[in-house]
Amino acid sequence: MRVEVVYALPQQQRLIALEVAEGTTAAQALTLSGVMTECREAADRLRMGIFGRTVEGATVLRDGDRVEVYRALLADPKEVRRTRVLAAKSRGC
Structure with missing residues (x-):
């Protein structure tokens, strides 16, 4: 099945398309995408979601999901x- 992994930095965005097996989890997709090596500093407290909804790493993906x-x-x-x-009020706006 086909999924995408998205990671945005202030200056660039990464979108990685992957072909994964049925039963792949969100955490496994992150590992397969290589994103974990790019955001090493946050790997232990990483938050992720699918189409804007926060999910756990153990969430099983469906075809077409986008892991963010x-x-x-x-x-x-x-x-x-x-x-x-407050700044606008102090200026009288």
């Missing part, structure tokens, strides 16, 4: 928005 590797956020989106709103 999620990097840690550099800033909390809620805190960034709160700071922006």
